[in-house]
Structure formats: C-alpha cells, structure tokens
Amino acid sequence: MERDFNNDEFEVFLKQKADQCKIYPSEKSWKTVHNALHSRWKFLTFGGSLLFLSGLFFFGNHFNTGKSSNSAAVNKTPGSQNNSVVIPFTPSFTPSNAINPLASNQVQSNESRGFSSLKNPVQAGAIARNSEQSTVNSNVDASARLIKLQPSLLINDLISERMSERDDVAFDKLMNEESNLFAADKMLITPLLEEKAAKQGEIKWLKEMSINNINLKKKSPFNLQFYFSPSVTYRRLADNKSSSHSNQQTIPLSSNNSNIDKYVDHKPSVGAGIGSNILFSASRNLTFKTGLQLNYSRYTIKAYKSYLQKASIALNSLGPVGDTITAYTSFRNFSGYSPEELQNQYLQLSVPIGAELKLLGNKRLQFTVAGTVQPTYLLLNDTYLLSSDYANYAKEPSLVRKWNVHTSMEAFVSYNVGGIRWQIGPQFRYQLLSSYNDRYTIREYLIEYGFRVGVSKTLR
C-alpha cells in the first residue's frame, strides 16, 4: 500500500464502525414480516374451514340424494296407491326348494294378494323368497314378478332378509304347509291363475317403469357457462417514481405531481368481454368456477396532432444513473395544430378463478353474487404512453406489462327455464397491477364497469 496503512487495522476499524451502526426499521417493516409469516395460516385456516363447510354441504346433499336414489327403487307407480311401491325382483333357482307347480301357483296367487298388505320387512323377505321359488316352478315370467311393499321397506332390507339362513328355514316350513293347504283347495286355483294372467300386461309395464325410474341419474354438479359482457373502461393514473435516480425528477411538470390525472384528458370507451366457465356446485348456495375469458378494453385520450418531435420517457433505475427512452411522435398532450383522439386498446386473455354465492331465490329465480381473480395475459395492445414531461404521447411496447392480475365482482339475477339458466347483472373489473412495467414512472390501472349476460347448462 502506498500509504503504508496497516491492512488489518483498517479492516478492524471498518468492521468496528460498521457494527456500531444501528438503523431502526419502521413499524410497517415488522408488520410486513409478520403478515408474511402468519397470513398463510390465516388463509389455510379460512380455506380449510371453507373446504370443510363445502364438504359438509356436499356430503349432506349427497347423502340426501343417496336416500332419494334408493327410494327411486321403490318408486310410486301410476296405478298404485300413494303409499305403495313397486320393486323389481330377480328370481333365483334352488333345487331343494322345488315344489309342486300347482301348489306354487297358489302360493303366488296368495302372495300377490297378501304382499300388498305386508308391513314387516322380515315377513316380506320371507315371502319374497317364497315368491321367487314358486315362480321358477310355475313357468311364470319371473323377471316380471313385482312386489307391492310399503315405502319404508327398502330393497337392501329385503335382500338381507333373503340372505338370512333363518328365513330360509321358515320359508321351507311355510312352503310345505301352504302346499298342503293349496292341494286341498285345488278348485280355487284356476280362477286365480286367470286373474294372474290378466294382470301380466300390467306387471310388465310396471316393471319397465320401475327399471326406468331406478336408472335415473343424479344431476351432475358441473355446469357449462357462456357469457358476454359489454363494458366501459376507465383508467386511473398514479406516480411510480420508485427510485431517486429517476430522470423524471428533473422535469418541472412531472416533479412532485402525483395527481397525473389532472394533466391528461381521457374518457372511457366501450369494450367487451366474452368467456366460458365450468361451474362446480359445491353446495346449494356455493358454486366454484373457472374458465377462459377474452377481454377487449379501450379508452380514448384527447391529444393534438403536431409536427414530429422527440419524446423522452424517463425510467425508474436502481443504478446511480437513470435511464431514458427516446421516441419520436407527432402527438402532443397540450397543444398542436389539430385535435386528435387516440385510443389505447388492450386484448387480454384471462383465467377467472372464483366462486358464486346464491343469496336469495328459489329454484327458478335467484339472486347471486360472484367474485373472481383473473391471471391475465396481454395478447395485443395499442398503447400510447405519456412522456416524462407530460407533453407528448408516444408508443413504447417494451414498457407494457404482459402478465397482470384482475379481480372481478358481479351480482346477477338468474332465471332457470327448461334446464337452462339465464343470468344478467352488473359487473366490476379492476386491474391489480399497472398496465406498464415497473420501469415506467407512471402506473395505470384499468377499471371496467359493465353488464354480464350469461347462460349456463348442466353437463350430463
């Protein structure tokens, strides 16, 4: 070293002085750290609770639907009384239970008369077994055999009873007893058989109806939605001088002027959005949705045509020297030889992810609120940027942000007709990040107010 400084001493000196230095951070700084550490848990708790509640709703509904699908097996038939049901019965053949055809026909006749008044599932099961065995031996179409039962008697109960060994014993005993009785009353059998044959047509029809009803599918929780939303777009401008090195500091008009809106004359223009969503009904009132949306947004800027001149756009810079982009333009903000209307236009593709909450209504007419977060990609744009001295408008595509995030809120009235839901209502869409990237010293946020007209249909 030319100054003959002691290296170690110098470093010790520096370290000592640097370590003595303390700077107290702002309270906001701790809040940021704290929020970053604990918001995740809040979110998880909230999200978990939401999921849990949605799950409860879903399974609650599913359980109820399950019950009703079971009861679909015991559907009411047109010809039956309100409290009677029809159950299709599949026969099985057990050789040991083969009995006298004549007797079995009688059994069947008795059974068809007697089952309508059965109320005890165990009894029903025993006689059902009786019935199927008899059917095999009497050459009656077994698949057409139907049993009238009380609504409270479920198929599962019947099957479990059929499978019971104890009932088998009871069944055999009953069969033997009844066979003896029926043999003695041979003269009574013929009219009963005729009656049975006469009812055959009705039985077949009942069977078909019953099977059709059993095969009824549960309504899908998924819906497909299409919508169109005309809107008007406003913009809000704000200062983005994030660095002390920004060249904009040296420009008189722009310095210390955070209200940029005062220096520009812009007015909203009509744009539109179109999209499609898949809706998932988590419960009666809550529906989640996601899809694709195409948005065309624009607004008009009042400017003046002028001779070609240089426009400087100052950039935020982290380094010691600020950067500037120079562009040539013939549009001025304040004065020129003729008024001109410029249009800033954006075509965006977004993926709305959100939920709908039904607040009021019945099956047909409903009032719902909805919200989405929309990661957005800018497909095309035609944008004039304000120069640093606010004097000119120039195009500089490199300063336009490609990825953005929007939020959307809407409230709508929907009406169900013919399995299709029509909806209409106001919507509000807000751009969370500036249209321009962080290097540009002005931030722009687009705000859209519009109406959404949509139609959705259940996916089968």
Add this chain to the structure above:
Amino acid sequence: MTEESILQGCLRNESIAQKELYNRYSPKMLAVCYRFGHNREDAEDMLQEGFIKVFSQIHTFRNQGAFEGWIRRIIVHTCINNLKKNKKFSESVDLIHATTMQVREESVPSIVQAKQVVECIRLLPLGYRTVLNLYAIEGYSHKEISGMLEIEESTSRSQYTRAKQMLEDILIRKKILQKPKEKSGFFASFGK
C-alpha cells in the same frame, strides 16, 4: 426473554418471540442491508425478506455458532441475491468498469461517527462497496466472495484493493482519517 426462549418461541411460530427476535436484531441487520442497498427503502425490503427467511428457516439453526452470526449470514445472502437481480450490479463488479468509476466529492455528506463511516462506504460504486462489505466487514474470503458474486477470485481481490483505496480517499477527504505521514497514528483523529 433469553435468546434460548426466543429461539424456542420462534420454533413454535409464536408472534411474540418473533417480534422480540426482530426487535433485538433488526437495527443491526438493517445497517447491514443499508450498506449493501441502494437506499433506505431497498434496505428495508431486504431486511423484511431476510427476516422472513430467518423465521421460516429457523429450524435449521443448529446452535453451532452465534445466533446473530447465523441471522447475519442469511441477511447478507439476501442482500447479495437482491443485488444480483439488478443487471447493473453484474456490470459494476466487473473489473474493467471499476477502474473508471469516480466518486463526486460534492456528494460526500456531512456525517458523524459510525454512521459517518457507513455513509462513506455507501458512496463507493456498487461493485466496490459489495466486495468491501463482504471482505472487510462481513469477513468472507475472496474465494467465498467469488462464489457468491459469480466473479473471479482475482477480480474480487482487485475490486477490494481499489475499493479500499477509494474509501481511504473519501475518509481522508472528509477528515475522518488522516494520512499516516502527518500523524503518528492512522486512527489518531478518530474518536472511538
């Protein structure tokens, strides 16, 4: 609260312990960030990011060294990572650019004591300042610095030599230090 109880509380993700730890170490760590950062806002951003890492990685602390040293290493690495995101930083640690950099005399502020020294360090060009901070104050070797900044070890040495020269000039110009020929002791003029 003792350091052990703070550590245990932080391991249980308790806000009180976290705030205590933050209050205890953030002033020193903000000074570290301030030496590396472009301005106070930058420094606070780095501090926040660093402390979020500290709290989320606290289970990896093995009690094999000082807790403060462990926090400091995380903070320094956070600062370096932040600086590396800036294109201009990689240019500024380049040796060719370093030779042409000058400090404007009029920009040296009037300051006192430790803060005075820190402000003088901050007057150095970014590349110089970073290497000097890492080598002279944080105690990293040139080999480690070359790895951290992704530069040659020789570049780190040269940067440090030039940074030191420049800082000495600044300190002497600001009369914080005196030339050794004029005084018997280099640090004689500086009140410790």
